[in-house]
Amino acid sequence: MTTPPPYANEIHSWYLDLQHQICLALEAIEQESLALDIYAQWQPQQFEKRQWDYSQSGGGQMKILQNGRVFEKAGVNVSCVWGEFSKEFSHQIPGAEEDPRFWACGISLVIHPRNPYVPIVHMNTRHIITTKSWFGGGADLTPSIPFEEDTKAFHQAFKECCDAHAPSYYDKFKTWCDEYFYLPHRKEPRGIGGIFYDYHNTGNFGVDDAFNKDVGKTLLETYPLIVKRRMATSWGDSEMKKLLHKRGRYVEFNLIHDRGTHFGLKTGGNIEAILMSLPPTASWAA
Numbered sequence: 472m473t474t475p476p477p478y479a480n481e482i483h484s485w486y487l488d489l490q491h492q493i494c495l496a497l498e499a500i501e502q503e504s505l506a507l508d509i510y511a512q513w514q515p516q517q518f519e520k521r522q523w524d525y526s527q528s529g530g531g532q533m534k535i536l537q538n539g540r541v542f543e544k545a546g547v548n549v550s551c552v553w554g555e556f557s558k559e560f561s562h563q564i565p566g567a568e569e570d571p572r573f574w575a576c577g578i579s580l581v582i583h584p585r586n587p588y589v590p591i592v593h594m595n596t597r598h599i600i601t602t603k604s605w606f607g608g609g610a611d612l613t614p615s616i617p618f619e620e621d622t623k624a625f626h627q628a629f630k631e632c633c634d635a636h637a638p639s640y641y642d643k644f645k646t647w648c649d650e651y652f653y654l655p656h657r658k659e660p661r662g663i664g665g666i667f668y669d670y671h672n673t674g675n676f677g678v679d680d681a682f683n684k685d686v687g688k689t690l691l692e693t694y695p696l697i698v699k700r701r702m703a704t705s706w707g708d709s710e711m712k713k714l715l716h717k718r719g720r721y722v723e724f725n726l727i728h729d730r731g732t733h734f735g736l737k738t739g740g741n742i743e744a745i746l747m748s749l750p751p752t753a754s755w756a757a
Contacts, residue, residue, distance in 0.1 A: 474553065474574075475529075475551070475553060475574055476574060476600060479551065479574070479576065482551075482576050482598060482680070483549070483551045483576055485684060486549045486551075486576065486577065486578040486596075486687075487532065487549055489578060489684075489687045489688070489691065490532070490534060490547050490548075490549050490578055492691055493547050493580065493690075493691055494518045494534050494536075494547055496691060496695045497518075497536065497542060497545055497582070497695070498515075498516075498517050498518065498536070499695075500541050500542075500695060500698055500699065500702070501515035501516060501517075501536075501539050501540050501541055501542065502515050503699070504540040504541045504702060505540075507702065507703055509586075509703070509705050509706075510540040510541065510585075513538065513539065513540040513585070514539075514540065515539060515540050516536050516537065516538060516539035516540070516542075517536065518534040518535060518536045518545070518547070519534065519535055519536070519537075520532060520533070520534050521533045521534070521535065521743070523741040523743075523744060525550070525552040525553075525554070525739070525740070525741075526554075526739040527552065527553065527554025527555070527739070528552065528553045528554055529550070529551045529552035529553050529554075530550070530551070530552065530741075531548060531549055531550030531551065531552070531741060531744055532548070532549050532550075533546065533547075533548045533549075533741070533743065533744045533747065534546070534547045534548070535547075535747060537751070538751075539585070540585070541584060541585060541586065541589065541698065541702050542582060542583065542584055542585065543583050543584065543585040543750070543751055543752075544582075544583040544750060544751045545580070545581075545582040545583065546580060546581055546582075546744075546747030546748065547578070547579075547580040548578065548579050548580070548744045548747060549577070549578045550575070550576065550577060550740070550741075550744065551575075551576040552574075552575055552576075552738075552740070553572075553573060553574040553575070554572070554573065554738075555571040555572050555573070556571040556572075556573055556738065557571075557737065557738075558571070559737070560737045560738065564599075564601060565601065565603050565605070565670060566601035566602035566603030567601040567602070569602060570601065570602050571601075572601070573599065573600065573601045574599070574600045575597060575598070575599045575600070576597065576598055577595060577596055577597025577598065577599075577608070578594075578595060578596055578597070578687065579593075579594070579595035579597075579731065579748075580592075580593065580594050580595070580690075581593045581747065581748035582694070583718065583750045583751065584698070584702075586701065586702055586704065586706055587615045587616055587706050587710040587711055587713055587714035588615075588616055588701040588702075588704040588706060588710070589697075589698050589701045589702055590612050590613055590614035590615070590617075590621065590662070590697065590701075591612070591613040591614070591615075591662070591717070591718075591721060591750075592610070592611075592612055592613070592690070592694050593610065593611055593613070593748070594608070594609070594610035594611075594686070594687065594690040595608050595609070595610075595731060596608030596609075596683045596684070596686050596687050598680070598683065603672070604672060604676075605669070605670045605671055605672045606668075606671045606672070606679050606680070606682070606683045607668060607669035607670065607671060608667075608668065608669075608683060608686055608687075609644065609647075609648055609665060609666045609667035609668055609686065610629065610665045610666060610686060610689070610690045611648055611652050611661070611662055611663075611664055611665035611666075611667070612625045612662050612663050612664070612665055612697075613661055613662030613663070613717060613721060614662065614663060614717075615710070615713045615714040615716075615717040616710065616713060617663060618701070620700070621697050621700065621701070622663045624693065624696070624697060625663070625665060625693060625694075625697065626645070626663075626664070626665070628689050628692065628693040629641065629644075629645075629665055629666045629686075629689055629693075630645075631689075632666075632682075632685050632686060632688075632689040633666065633682075635685065636678070636681070636682045636685070640666075640668075640682075641666070643668075644666035644667055644668045645664060645665070645666055647666070647667045647668060647669075648664045648665050648666050648667035649664050651667045652664065652667065652724065654720060654723060654724055654727075654728070655728075656723075656727075657720065657723070659720070661720060661721065661724050666686070671683075712754070712756075715752060715753055715754035715756075716754055716755075716756075718750040718752065718753035718754070719753040719754055719755045721748075721749075721750060721753070722749055722750065722753050725748050725749065726749075729748075732745060732746075732748070
């Protein structure tokens with residue numbers, strides 16, 4: 472795959488539209504927070520758009536919001552790149568050992584709230600072509616202070632998303648998420664889970680593409696509701712300590728275990744976009 476597939480523009484445009492909708496939803500929450508005195512020392516922020524070029528072909532559009540009222544840092548990145556994997560990395564990717572050429576397009580986001588009662592969230596969906604073709608992605612929630620109501624709402628939303636496509640998906644992808652977003656050196660999960668899938672190819676491109684898109688739409692419909700449910704809760708030093716502690720665990724997972732981070736770094740991606748998932752502050756204090 473030396474050039475984008477015929478449907479590349481459609482997929483890329485869809486990701487850019489989802490990025491736009493997510494950013495609008497988060498900016499609206501920033502404005503809604505003007506009614507809450509607990510955020511009085513901060514000003515509402517908007518996303519800044521940054522374009523970047525891939526070292527081989529293609530590139531990406533990163534949108535980042537920093538030092539906001541509700542969101543201390545939020546990054547939403549869309550990339551569409553193609554070229555050849557290095558000899559070192561090609562053996563790790565299905566279909567690339569015999570031919571290192573690839574095309575990849577996707578969206579990824581990580582949102583770090585300021586309020587410890589509002590959970591961190593991650594979502595990404597992507598489509599990759601080598602000599603094989605597949606979809607991957609998922610979404611997971613990482614609260615510093617968990618609430619059963621939020622956990623149930625998040626999982627129910629993604630169960631309904633999965634069930635609309637295949638009754639086996641939710642249990643399979645939930646288990647995969649629990650196993651993937653786990654810190655073995657800490658012997659603890661990163662958060663309360665969600666769904667995760669990779670190398671997904673049923674043989675029907677349209678069906679798989681529709682499921683992949685629905686994962687993104689489900690995040691857009693679900694996460695802002697959880698934010699609004701918790702954003703008015705005041706916090707103090709003890710709650711902030713829990714937030715910084717959880718962020719530390721987030722950093723450990725993303726730098727040590729996350730395949731998306733490794734993929735970006737080993738394929739010459741944009742460093743700022745790859746590491747946008749890291750929080751602005753974190754703590755490893757006992």
